[in-house]
Amino acid sequence: MSQPVDSAVSAVRTYIENHRAAFLDDLVEWLRIPSVSAQPEHAADVRSSADWLAAKLKETGFPTAEVWETPGAPAVFADWPSDDPEAPTVLVYGHHDVQPAARTDGWDTEPFEPVIRGNRLHARGAADDKGQVFFHTLGVRAHLAATGRTTPAVHLKILVEGEEESGSPHFRDLVEEHADRLAADAVIVSDTGMWDEDTPTVCTGMRGLAECEIELHGPDQDIHSGAFGGAVPNPATAAARLIAALHDEHARVAIPGFYEGVVELTDRERELFAELPFEEERWLRTARSTATHGEAGYTTLERLWSRPTAEVNGMGSGYQGSGSKTIIPSSALVKLSFRLVAGQDPDRIEKAVRAWAADQVPAGIRCEITFGPATRPCLTPLDHPALQSVVRAMGRAFEQPVLFTRVGGSGPAADLQDVLGAPVLFLGISVPSDGWHAPNEKVELDLLVKGVETSAHLWGELAGSGQETP
Amino acid sequence: MSQPVDSAVSAVRTYIENHRAAFLDDLVEWLRIPSVSAQPEHAADVRSSADWLAAKLKETGFPTAEVWETPGAPAVFADWPSDDPEAPTVLVYGHHDVQPAARTDGWDTEPFEPVIRGNRLHARGAADDKGQVFFHTLGVRAHLAATGRTTPAVHLKILVEGEEESGSPHFRDLVEEHADRLAADAVIVSDTGMWDEDTPTVCTGMRGLAECEIELHGPDQDIHSGAFGGAVPNPATAAARLIAALHDEHARVAIPGFYEGVVELTDRERELFAELPFEEERWLRTARSTATHGEAGYTTLERLWSRPTAEVNGMGSGYQGSGSKTIIPSSALVKLSFRLVAGQDPDRIEKAVRAWAADQVPAGIRCEITFGPATRPCLTPLDHPALQSVVRAMGRAFEQPVLFTRVGGSGPAADLQDVLGAPVLFLGISVPSDGWHAPNEKVELDLLVKGVETSAHLWGELAGSGQETP
Missing domain, CATH: 3.40.630.10 (Zn peptidases)
Structure with a gap:
């Protein structure tokens, strides 16, 4: 060279x-x-x-x-x-x-x-x-x-x-x-x-990619949060609790079976990654962010390149306009994407997500999950x-x-x-x-x-x- | 009569x-x-x-x-x-x-x-x-x-x-x-x-009412969930975790101090409530819901009339349109309302919510809370x-x-x-x-x-x- x-x-x-x-x-x-x-x-x-x-x-x-x-x-x-x-x-x-x-x-x-x-x-x-x-x-x-x-x-x-x-x-x-x-x-x-x-x-x-849209249905129309609040399940709350359950306290994805088959980094690969002139402050500017956050036990580059993720790309429920509207929303929408790494199979991930979501959703909330086409790692x-x-x-x-x-x-x-x-x-x-x-x-x-x-x-x-x- | x-x-x-x-x-x-x-x-x-x-x-x-x-x-x-x-x-x-x-x-x-x-x-x-x-x-x-x-x-x-x-x-x-x-x-x-x-x-x-809008700010613009996913905090996830932390496993509001001063029901009041011809199936139809859900230890009527609540009236973040958009959203919005009962003071509730939210939000996420005018119980x-x-x-x-x-x-x-x-x-x-x-x-x-x-x-x-x- x-x-x-x-x-x-x-x-x-x-x-x-x-x-x-x-x-x-x-x-x-x-x-x-x-x-x-x-x-x-x-x-x-x-x-x-x-x-x-x-x-x-x-x-x-x-x-x-x-x-x-x-x-x-x-x-x-x-x-x-x-x-x-x-x-x-x-x-x-x-x-x-x-x-x-x-x-x-x-x-x-x-x-x-x-x-x-x-x-x-x-x-x-x-x-x-x-x-x-x-x-x-x-x-x-x-x-x-x-x-x-x-x-x-x-x-x-x-x-x-x-x-x-x-x-x-x-x-x-x-x-x-x-x-x-x-x-x-x-x-x-x-x-x-x-x-x-x-x-x-x-x-x-x-990394590969699996994407899904989760719709949670509660009351079959928006209902008054005064008349009914505190006594029926709120699909926005259920959606939030579902998202919150995506990660454990170590920022690891908490869906059972999610990490099954993941090809772990070798020591040599970790050394090669470490040779790159990574400056966290500079990288954070590129990420338009003020702090790093991710799976415990991995550097930022390792998290980005070799670890699978679960991210919320969008969510919505109830009234999002100006002012307030005292309702319990009828439904909530969550768009999730999962980045996959070598050893993970999109079909297995879909099964794992469906089983996990079914376990999380409370009585009175109906959950519909639609997976889009996946991309392999x-x-x-x-x-x-x-x-x-x-x-x-x-x-x-x-x-x-x-x-x-x-x-x-x-x-x-x-x-x-x-x-x-x-x-x-x-x-x-x-x-x-x-x-x-x-x-x-x-x-x-x-x-x-x-x-x-x-x-x-x-x-x-x-x-x-x-x-x-x- | x-x-x-x-x-x-x-x-x-x-x-x-x-x-x-x-x-x-x-x-x-x-x-x-x-x-x-x-x-x-x-x-x-x-x-x-x-x-x-x-x-x-x-x-x-x-x-x-x-x-x-x-x-x-x-x-x-x-x-x-x-x-x-x-x-x-x-x-x-x-x-x-x-x-x-x-x-x-x-x-x-x-x-x-x-x-x-x-x-x-x-x-x-x-x-x-x-x-x-x-x-x-x-x-x-x-x-x-x-x-x-x-x-x-x-x-x-x-x-x-x-x-x-x-x-x-x-x-x-x-x-x-x-x-x-x-x-x-x-x-x-x-x-x-x-x-x-x-x-x-x-x-x-x-019941009284206190309402707030919480904005959570992460990256200062939407960023690519492949390029950055898994390594920076996601404001939609932070919003969801905040909502999930609103209630404990008994569906009690988990904000410290929230129940301070609440006037509890007397035995006579509970008896009078129980005299009403409450039919859960019928009430659920009116609530357009399929299951009850609320604070442990109280009947549905007691939950509705004598217990304070925290409900999500709306939330939004990222891409909510058709198809998918693989981003980490820049921000998330949550609209919350709290129904208050005798003995609760809206000003004390606002202070409690602000202190609680500040404790919950992770590094790298900025939180802004705006309270609207309150109504006393x-x-x-x-x-x-x-x-x-x-x-x-x-x-x-x-x-x-x-x-x-x-x-x-x-x-x-x-x-x-x-x-x-x-x-x-x-x-x-x-x-x-x-x-x-x-x-x-x-x-x-x-x-x-x-x-x-x-x-x-x-x-x-x-x-x-x-x-x-x-």
Whole structure:
């Protein structure tokens, strides 16, 4: 690492510099499409986003670029074979749908009117995930320009789904349906991030996700809290007691069986995590929080990357307007999500949650639980050769040592691993301050360009032809 | 009781029968005014309601009928002196404001378009409290017609406030400001109910009410539950744990000091409560609930009438829309109300709640508590002569024995008792199925007429001239 800039690196940089402005114009155009998969009123926008991307991939040079239908939102698939028939096949994964966003959520500007301020591009999807999908388009062009090739050094495929922010309900079916065309020797998941602006890292695992909505029903309409208060069960209280029972006094999830099968950290993994320049005060600023809180016996990074969680994403009951309304509410709603780690199975978690909730809810309260589609956790071995290729490509772009992380978020990477039988690697240049799912989401433009450079180097590295010559 | 119908009773009935249709037309007109005091957009309606009532009381014969301003919604005062200077002075209390209501809350018809179906008049305010204020207008006319008087047998005053459903924030000031004009020997609170359609009862006490809104602040914006989940405190979880800590395993309120000073039931009071024809299954239907739940060691009636409570009226945090949003919410809101009983002081309760909440909230969560105006509890001695007058008037109207209850709801009766130094009596004909504060609120028309009759008899009873002659 820290080698002098070689000629390939410099050729890649020159090409990127010359095409950066057009690349950003294109990305801004894509970000203007509010492809919110969770909101039915944006279904047409999600489709426009897919059409836009397919056309752009064709323009980039992919001989094949198609919109793939699902029972929900469409995905995009593109394929660019190498002229070397012996080249390995690599599948890039990303998503073109985004989280809901509204100016009134606390955005300084309209979330779907991208704004560049200094080194930052602000828009919903700038980092999660359009920016990180899109850097591969300029990356592959720079790869060809710098190497003089007319096709990539690997058989390059890309699959960009449209329902990741809704839990990828049809993704596994899609992958199974098209397993032949998606077949690959390695999968590059381009939907994660790195440690921070100054510390390039490669991610080795993602947590999984199980989500549910719990409705608690009490009186069959709102009733007067004076006339009836103190003598019938209140579903808001029952909901609160259920949430309170999620964790024990050590902030461990108290659902019986929840930790069954969890792969514990090894001492070596704990040492590697501890090598990262973690500063709690700085991290808390990124988390917009004033104190850490979590499972006893684990550091903050260990809690985030290697431990499963139970979090309340939303709850509601009764009167939430101005003033007061002296009622016992008829019902209460709780939205929970569980981050899962290697060794946990979403089906087993669902069973455990249902059994636990049934035990907690008092007489007179009826409980309905609906689980959404789940995402499985995954982990990549640290010594995998393809993982080492990603580390080298990133090292050439950043000219710095590359460390290892995991990510607390979730993606359908495990489905790709399961169905395609290929190792899953993670490449991302987003940083924690980018504000995924939050108001004022952004991407750092310098890092976006490093992502382009990493992509440009990666295909040669994965083909075994990317070793720099000093 | 159960005497043959005397001539006074029959004269009252004849008069009422002849004027019932016009009386109902007037009440329906009043109910059309959506006088919701909790919603600022209805301020003009609350004022129209006051103007309407003042005009109607003048039309009824009150020589004086005025709209009294407050810093909030206006009240109505009317005064009809007796021609007997020695007559006692009686002040009737009620309110002309109503709870919020919208068709979408579950109403079968528009809440402010009154509908008569069979023996029931459905509208917001039909029972709470416009119907029960309004029966006195026909009641006093029937009293005059049946007795041949030109003025009531008592100096009759009526005060109808406009902020009862908002906790009567300016009521005590209003009563203090006008204490001279409100001076009375007894106060008749016309804002309660009776046991059921078949069991006339007189109420002897009301619970008080303290209300607060608790805001819990965590991250200063919503953050990604994957990126940060499990490592920072979640304000929705903190809110739930706070609510869960409100009650111990015996459903007793667990706030230290909450029960300090509470006047416990005597054995005689418990016996009297037990004489009422309470059927749990029937009561549960009225409560729209499937199970009772409350403080260990007390019957349902004792819980409702003599025990203080802590109830959640509303709560909200994070994403409550369709689909899912994997966030840790930035904040959570909890609306709590506490019903208070004799011996509890709202100021002491507020201090106790604040100290308790400060103890419960974890590091990293900021807690803000706002208390609204409180209502004090009150109790009338069973052997008070004016209470016995109410029992006799009701007995003549219903021709049945009159039993005793209390009411779980709250009203500003205690302020009248404190400021005016007069005993407070309760007269109401509403029944539990009337659905106060709920969709499809109604009043039973037969009972409304019994209220008119009771009012017609009451003024003579209170003046000591109402004993029937066989």
